[in-house]
Amino acid sequence: MDGLAAYGALTGRRVVWLVGLSVLLGLVVLVSLALGSSVAGLRDVLRTGLDGVIFWELRLPRVLMGLLVGSGLAVGGAVTQAVLRNPLASPFTLGVASGAGFGAALGIVLVSATAKWAVAGGAFTFALVTVLFILGVARMKSATPETLVLAGVAIMFLFSACTSLVQFLGTEQQLQAIVFWSFGNLSRAGWGDILISAGMILPALPVLLFRAWDLNLLLAGDEMAASLGVRVERLRLAALLLAALMTAGAICFTGVIGFIGLVGPHLARLLVGGDHRFLLPASALCGALLVLISDVLGRTLFAPHMVPIGIVTAFLGVPFFFALLMRRRREFW
Amino acid sequence: MLKARDLHFSYPDRPVLSGVSLTLAPGEVLAVLGPNGAGKSTLLRCLAGALTPKGRVELDGQALSDIPPTQRARLMAFVPQHIPARLPLTVFEAVLMGRRPYLSWRPRPEDLDAVWEALNLLGLTELAGREFGEISGGQRQKVALARALAQQSRLLVMDEPTSSLDLRHQMEVMALLCALAEEQDTGVVLAVHDLNLAARFASRALLMHRGRVFADGAPEDVLTEDSIRTVYGVDVLRMEAGAGAMFFPMAATSGTT
Numbered sequence: 001m002d003g004l005a006a007y008g009a010l011t012g013r014r015v016v017w018l019v020g021l022s023v024l025l026g027l028v029v030l031v032s033l034a035l036g037s038s039v040a041g042l043r044d045v046l047r048t049g050l051d052g053v054i055f056w057e058l059r060l061p062r063v064l065m066g067l068l069v070g071s072g073l074a075v076g077g078a079v080t081q082a083v084l085r086n087p088l089a090s091p092f093t094l095g096v097a098s099g100a101g102f103g104a105a106l107g108i109v110l111v112s113a114t115a116k117w118a119v120a121g122g123a124f125t126f127a128l129v130t131v132l133f134i135l136g137v138a139r140m141k142s143a144t145p146e147t148l149v150l151a152g153v154a155i156m157f158l159f160s161a162c163t164s165l166v167q168f169l170g171t172e173q174q175l176q177a178i179v180f181w182s183f184g185n186l187s188r189a190g191w192g193d194i195l196i197s198a199g200m201i202l203p204a205l206p207v208l209l210f211r212a213w214d215l216n217l218l219l220a221g222d223e224m225a226a227s228l229g230v231r232v233e234r235l236r237l238a239a240l241l242l243a244a245l246m247t248a249g250a251i252c253f254t255g256v257i258g259f260i261g262l263v264g265p266h267l268a269r270l271l272v273g274g275d276h277r278f279l280l281p282a283s284a285l286c287g288a289l290l291v292l293i294s295d296v297l298g299r300t301l302f303a304p305h306m307v308p309i310g311i312v313t314a315f316l317g318v319p320f321f322f323a324l325l326m327r328r329r330r331e332f333w
Numbered sequence: 334m335l336k337a338r339d340l341h342f343s344y345p346d347r348p349v350l351s352g353v354s355l356t357l358a359p360g361e362v363l364a365v366l367g368p369n370g371a372g373k374s375t376l377l378r379c380l381a382g383a384l385t386p387k388g389r390v391e392l393d394g395q396a397l398s399d400i401p402p403t404q405r406a407r408l409m410a411f412v413p414q415h416i417p418a419r420l421p422l423t424v425f426e427a428v429l430m431g432r433r434p435y436l437s438w439r440p441r442p443e444d445l446d447a448v449w450e451a452l453n454l455l456g457l458t459e460l461a462g463r464e465f466g467e468i469s470g471g472q473r474q475k476v477a478l479a480r481a482l483a484q485q486s487r488l489l490v491m492d493e494p495t496s497s498l499d500l501r502h503q504m505e506v507m508a509l510l511c512a513l514a515e516e517q518d519t520g521v522v523l524a525v526h527d528l529n530l531a532a533r534f535a536s537r538a539l540l541m542h543r544g545r546v547f548a549d550g551a552p553e554d555v556l557t558e559d560s561i562r563t564v565y566g567v568d569v570l571r572m573e574a575g576a577g578a579m580f581f582p583m584a585a586t587s588g589t590t
Contacts, residue, residue: 003449004442006425006461085417213433219420220430223383224477227411228433228484229403274421277438 014272014282021271021285028292032063035296058187065189065197066291069257072201072250074264074287075280076243079208081265082215082276083236083243084145090261091131091247094152094240097256098159099130100248104255105166105178113177120193120252127248130155135237142233144222148240184257184310186295193253200249204242205284211235212276219274257310259317260287266321290317334359334520335409335488340379340388342372349375350386351544359487359518362511364531364552366524367541368565373524374414374492376541380522381411381490392488406434410481414492414524416473420465427465427476428452431483451482454509470497478506482513489513491523495530503527507534528569532556532577540564553578562586 033055077090084093091097103126104119111118134151141147167175189197208215214235217225222232251257264287265279271286272278294312301307335357342350349372357363365373379386382397382405390397392408400408410431420427428451432444440448452458455475460468465476474497481489489510495503511534513519525531531538531552538555540547542564548555556578561569568583 003445003447006449006458007429007440007445010423010425010462210438213430213436213438216422216426217430217433219417219422220427221413221415221417223378223413223415224411224430224480226383226402227381227406227409227413228430229401229406230433231402269421273423273426275426 010273011278014275014278017271018278018281018285021282021289025285025289025292028289028296029063029067032066032292032296033059035300061189061191061194062186062295063292064194065186065254066295067288068194068197068201069186069250069254070260070264070288070291071205071284072197072246072287073257073260074268074283074290075205075208076247076250077261077287078265078268078276078279078283079215079239079243080261083218083239084149085219086145086149087266088262089149091243092258092261093149093156094134094244095130095155095159096127096244096247097251097258098156098163100124100127100251101178101182101256102126102159102163102166103129104181104252105163105170108177108181109166109170109174113174116188116193116253119181124248124252126159127252128244130159131241131244131248135240139233139237180308181255182310183308184251184255184313185308186254186291187306188255189253197249197253201246204246205280208239208242209277209280211239212280215239215276216274255308255310257291257313259313259321260290263317263321264290334393335380335522336389336391337376337380338389338391340376340386340390342375342379342384342386349544350379353388353541353544353546355539355546355549357488357520357522359520360514361537362514362521362523362535363537363539364523364525364535365539365541366526366528366531366556367547371541371564372544373541377411377490377492377522377524378413381409383411383413403434406484406486408486409488409490410484410486412477412481412489412491412494414496416477418466418470418473422465423461424457424463424465424468424476425452425461428457428479428483431480434484447483447485448479451479454482455479456505471499471502474498475502475506487518488520489522491521493524493526495525495527503530510534528556528561528580529577532579534577556580 080089080091081087100123103122107118107122134148134155137151138148167178214230217228217230226232265283267286268279268282272282290313294316295309298307298309298312338354340350340353353376365376367373378384380390392400425448428448429440432440432447436444452461455478457475457479460472478494495506498506507530510521514521535552538552539549540555540560547564548560558569558571561567566586568586570581570583572579572581
């Protein structure tokens with residue numbers, strides 16, 4: 001036994017998991033493309049292709065958006081958990097979701113529920129406003145994980161109250177639209193939305209992956225990370241900003257899809273361990289899988305009725321998450 | 334190799350260091366001693382670049398603040414006092430973090446060898462695949478030491494590296510540090526509470542009192558019954574044992590230090 005062998009034994013299993021998850025995701029994508037309220041058998045899709053319009057305008061955008069949202073939320077969650085050293089954290093902890101909810105509500109009430117630019121734009125803007133505010137506060141003091149988490153929880157309450165106020169002031173139809181937005185829905189996405197979301201999510205991935213070693217070090221404590229050459233505060237703020245951007249980019253068009261940012265990384269950590277070089281890609285795969293599977297179930301379980309994905313992820317995710325927690329011998333990370 | 338001149342450091346509410354100077358030569362094992370709150374940890378953090386004091390810290394003749402962080406991490410390894418109890422990594426990966434100053438993305442064979450050698454030196458190879466959160470507190474402390482050794486720096490700065498270790502492991506770790514100092518000219522600065530351990534292993538002792546250097550020199554000259562009474566407020570009986578002095582606490586003196 002030597003270092004090479006010991007490390008090879010450690011990483012071999014992880015590579016296998018990454019490949020396995022990718023294959024599984026490929027299958028789920030195929031199933032997801034084939035299934036829908038207009039039933040087209042998988043074989044038909046593979047052989048003749050779907051009816052062009054349904055495929056190009058409904059199925060494919062939906063699946064692509066699912067891939068983007070799932071991977072964006074889960075990677076955002078993994079990064080947030082690392083830099084805040086808190087297994088309960090996700091970008092939602094920093095108020096991203098409550099900010100987005102308020103922004104969407106504002107768009108619905110001030111403009112219209114059908115004005116997509118206003119709803120998505122409002123959601124995106126306020127999602128980032130909350131995070132920038134928190135990071136600003138943290139910079140004025142010192143950006144310790146505790147400060148950030150506490151500030152995030154406080155701002156979450158503030159924006160929830162703001163949303164309630166808007167709901168209180170709005171008409172019944174507007175209230176309905178606001179509530180419906182908060183369920184999350186992949187079918188809202190058009191091609192333009194997908195491009196914008198992709199523009200905010202995809203560039204962040206290689207940047208974060210490149211910093212994987214430094215993210216590992218942050219887990220071990222600020223002092224140690226600093227002594228090993230990491231510029232701790234700068235990395236923490238930059239990583240949180242990227243995570244928030246990814247999350248805002250994911251949910252501004254789809255509405256709030258909860259839980260993926262929390263469960264995705266934990267599932268990935270269980271499979272491939274905590275080294276971010278493996279954890280980040282595995283989180284992206286797990287998040288995308290969870291979103292697509294939830295979406296397929298939401299579309300088919302009570303067909304022709306569709307259950308919004310935000311509801312399915314919680315119903316699917318919570319029991320699954322508890323099962324994981326119960327099964328583990330050790331701490332949650 | 335390490336030189337500190339007239340360091341001052343204050344936290345917002347209180348001064349911690351007031352005019353501390355020291356030098357460390359290659360191959361020296363310097364024990365920094367003193368009661369709680371005397372400024373040991375702060376001094377070590379300043380030496381390691383984790384805090385920026387007033388005054389000047391030099392590493393191989395170059396101002397510490399002028400050395401880029403990654404370069405500094407190749408020259409000096411720091412083991413903080415606080416080691417996290419949980420870390421979602423295996424022991425091997427935790428030690429591999431010490432190679433960060435050398436790595437780009439994929440660990441090279443020499444990185445893995447350095448990790449294995451460090452694990453070997455501390456008798457941790459059996460634990461390599463275990464989760465960091467599953468091992469005992471003493472083992473975690475040894476993993477933190479192994480991480481510092483994997484850094485392959487010529488200077489080790491350690492804040493109470495033996496605080497969670499039992500007697501035998503304390504001996505092993507101290508002997509290992511002395512061997513590194515002797516054979517590879519590694520400079521070692523460590524904060525310790527155990528006077529006996531310092532007297533037995535350190536080649537030099539620096540006794541701190543209220544943010545100042547009270548005495549600096551050979552352990553037998555620094556650790557006298559008088560100096561310990563003044564600094565710690567404890568009457569001790571000093572006994573000469575074969576390998577160094579031994580201290581037996583008799584009674585706390587009246588009044589505070």
